Amino acid sequence: MTIQIYNTLSRQKEPFEPLKPGQVSMYVCGPTVYSKAHVGHAMSAIVFDIIRRYLEYRGYRVHHVMNYTDVDDKIIQRANQEGKDPFQLAETYAQEFDQHLRDLNVLPPMVKPRATQTITQIIQMVQALIEKGYAYPVNGDVYFRVQKFKEYGKLSHRRLEEMQAGARIEVDERKEHPMDFALWKAAKEGEPAWNSPWGKGRPGWHIECSAMNLAHLGEQIDIHGGGNDLIFPHHENEIAQSESLTGKPFAKYWVHNGMLQLSGEKMSKSLGNLVTIEEFLKQHDADVLRLMILNSSYRSPLTFN
Numbered sequence: 001m002t003i004q005i006y007n008t009l010s011r012q013k014e015p016f017e018p019l020k021p022g023q024v025s026m027y028v029c030g031p032t033v034y035s036k037a038h039v040g041h042a043m044s045a046i047v048f049d050i051i052r053r054y055l056e057y058r059g060y061r062v063h064h065v066m067n068y069t070d071v072d073d074k075i076i077q078r079a080n081q082e083g084k085d086p087f088q089l090a091e092t093y094a095q096e097f098d099q100h101l102r103d104l105n106v107l108p109p110m111v112k113p114r115a116t117q118t119i120t121q122i123i124q125m126v127q128a129l130i131e132k133g134y135a136y137p138v139n140g141d142v143y144f145r146v147q148k149f150k151e152y153g154k155l156s157h158r159r160l161e162e163m164q165a166g167a168r169i170e171v172d173e174r175k176e177h178p179m180d181f182a183l184w185k186a187a188k189e190g191e192p193a194w195n196s197p198w199g200k201g202r203p204g205w206h207i208e209c210s211a212m213n214l215a216h217l218g219e220q221i222d223i224h225g226g227g228n229d230l231i232f233p234h235h236e237n238e239i240a241q242s243e244s245l246t247g248k249p250f251a252k253y254w255v256h257n258g259m260l261q262l263s264g265e266k267m268s269k270s271l272g273n274l275v276t277i278e279e280f281l282k283q284h285d286a287d288v289l290r291l292m293i294l295n296s297s298y299r300s301p302l303t304f305n
Contacts (some may be wrong), residue, residue, distance in 0.1 A: 025218070026064050026101075029209060034090065034092065038274035113215065129245060138175075140200075140201055184204060223252070
């Protein structure tokens with residue numbers, strides 16, 4: 001029996017046919033490690049663990065990569081609030097999440113790349129996008145030209161005009177278009193920074209995942225996964241910069257899990273309405289959460305009570 005898989009890109013179920021017979025490359029966006037992980041993060045990890053286990057049960061060899069975003073605005077802000085080194089802060093929470101995955105009986109990904117370990121590849125990728133005309137430097141920052149990528153919006157099924165009308169965009173007259181997004185950010189005092197052709201700075205969030213994908217899985221992959229809150233702008237921007245660089249379709253199947261909700265709202269660190277994985281495991285066995293997820297469609301919102 002042929003496996004059918006729902007593809008966010010096409011908005012329909014499609015026969016699952018990997019790029020290489022018998023092998024599956026799967027990249028899943030992992031957490032930004034700036035505070036304790038909550039059961040919403042656990043839900044995403046378990047959903048893709050179930051998908052991986054099923055594919056392996058069906059005879060596929062799955063090469064599973066899950067990243068850690070370990071340099072980011074939120075990490076820097078939290079480190080400053082707590083008077084800590086941002087790298088140490090990120091490392092503490094990354095190791096804690098590794099332990100949570102073991103406690104939840106989630107198979108470890110074959111590779112768990114860090115953004116800070118991929119800076120050389122990120123700089124090379126940004127430079128190549130500039131040379132191809134898809135990006136432009138401005139005073140130490142580098143932005144991606146969204147209008148240059150004609151298929152921008154194909155994952156979220158939005159037109160550029162609609163995105164601009166519905167987005168809260170900080171006015172930046174240096175940008176050629178309001179929706180242009182940062183590939184590289186000029187260094188600010190006291191922030192982590194690396195040398196680059198545009199001066200000291202750090203990568204933007206979206207380019208990190210594209211570079212880690214390229215470094216560990218190549219120019220094309222079978223499955224790109226994550227929560228459905230990442231469809232726009234994160235995954236939309238990943239497609240734009242990756243396909244502009246390579247000229248090839250980036251991921252064949254885009255798979256997104258629904259959000260875990262508490263009191264009718266998405267569970268998130270920023271809202272503060274969350275139950276940490278640590279708190280959950282003090283009261284329940286790990287399989288309780290797995291069974292709760294298995295009793296619902298992975299693409300639907302799941303209410304935690």
